[in-house]
Amino acid sequence: MPSFCARLKPLLIGMMPVNNLAEMAAALKKASQVALFSHVSPDGDCIGSMLAIGIALRKMGKEVYYYNPDPVPRNLAFLPEAALVCEYLPTPWPGTLLFVDCADLARVKLKADDLPSSASVLNLDHHISNEHFGNINFIDPQASASGEIAFFLISELGVEISQEIATNLYTAIVTDTGSFQYSNTTAQTHRLIADLILKDIDFGNIHHHVFDQKPLSQVRLLQHALASLEILAGGQLAVMTLALEDFKASGAEESLTEGLVNHARTVAGVEVAVLLREITLSEVRAGLRSNLWLNVNEVASKFGGGGHKRAAGCTLYQPLLAAKESLIEAIEEALCRGRNG
């Protein structure tokens, strides 16, 4: 059995790390026990990809452990083998550790020192920011989801894609692509999905479980957010606020604000949308989204936040109304500078 003990930096050809799916598959074939890791605040991609690989490994007779620091979200609990995901691992840890969809060890609340020095560390991911912390890394930023890479790994392992594996992989990909609408979706994505559909999965049921199970409190929260909707800057800016009393009245936690900002973003003519959430009387979190050109990452960074060009966030240590005014001013300035500003 080859030694993977030393933490090797990935070989670089130009700027691209050497990825070797065959090497990763070979290491898994030789393993008898494998622990699979997925990241905190788990989503469909990390859970679906992890379970798909785990089911394949179990078909090969391996002993498999699924690890996540957080509980599996309720809308993913229907996934085959989701009930086996644990917040702990047996001691001692299995000799082979496969990290799925984790850009770095902090995503699983670990440090390099936490890993047994004898462990074989495998790292499968699609985030361009991945730190290549494994002994064997397979990182493909062109993949829409880790689920795409998991598909190829399972094929490399020689395991036939079963309906259970396909259900997990479909979920991984459909969630990370926003049902194939985000720009990370490629022709390869659709071809893989075609192959998965031929495994007789019930993708209508998957959509229902994943996307259609909103807590009532979240729907109530949306109502409060919409009631606050203001259209500014000649129709280009949409602002919504959720005060502490809105959370109380709807019975919703702050995590349920996820996605609500899109109701403002999709109003005709709007270029940038903001949702401000009052955390305390002097702390406000803001989520910013833009449609076509405005760089919200730049706006958020003015307040110590950041993110991407079309989606960013920041925290303002001000009362809600003052925070709203600060953000509106910054966004109106950015809108005035215009596309070439």
Place this chain on the structure above:
Amino acid sequence: MPSFCARLKPLLIGMMPVNNLAEMAAALKKASQVALFSHVSPDGDCIGSMLAIGIALRKMGKEVYYYNPDPVPRNLAFLPEAALVCEYLPTPWPGTLLFVDCADLARVKLKADDLPSSASVLNLDHHISNEHFGNINFIDPQASASGEIAFFLISELGVEISQEIATNLYTAIVTDTGSFQYSNTTAQTHRLIADLILKDIDFGNIHHHVFDQKPLSQVRLLQHALASLEILAGGQLAVMTLALEDFKASGAEESLTEGLVNHARTVAGVEVAVLLREITLSEVRAGLRSNLWLNVNEVASKFGGGGHKRAAGCTLYQPLLAAKESLIEAIEEALCRGRNG
């Protein structure tokens, strides 16, 4: 030139009509002028499929006319050649008439007598209810959208799929499949989409145009609908109402209620959702949706309406509150009878 003058009934082999894409392509190749028809209340599939075929025919040097009895919806105005769609045709009509996505002639506000007896009538559609009114019919109920069939017709015509054609076909398919989530989506659908993406279309921009341009009044209307949301029958039934005053306050027309019922349907635990719209003080329209098992077609038919198992509608000639009570009673009865009732 073969004569297509006689209105031939389709040949039947068993119960399946003979479809002949090659014959349809041959008729188009011989034509010099072609009128393309798409149905009233146009959607992405009929407009996108029609324009894709029209662009292909124009590449072949044909004179092409796009007909629709209604204006192209604003969210489809970005489609290549959408500006050429007209509510009239030149007199006399072109000798070749191609109906796209129209189950019968009433869908284009025509009767059989309206068609010139000398015209060659081609009928391309995916609705199982299609009446095979053409001289040449290509009807494939397995296709998720007429856009899938249009793809094959264009290939049969020997025209390369350009970016403009691909943009129209992608829009046709993405709209009729609800972004690939409806059960009409197949492996073939995803394979065609993969081919279209390789034509360098900007599908993110398509999604933005098609799905993300909601009138502000519609968002306001959603707020009013959510404010009325009631969860009944132990969490299985979600009811929303929009009174005349809600339409007035939001500035929205009744047509903008399309899709709002899904906000009630997607509440966790809900099996059936209803949106009641007050049309007059004694007339109420109801839209019903179910998730997994309840047959809303049966419920709607009790009030003289109908539709499908999971989506139906009816009109009640009662004041809003009384209509709501009538519907709730009928739905609770159906829920009580249960899945096997």
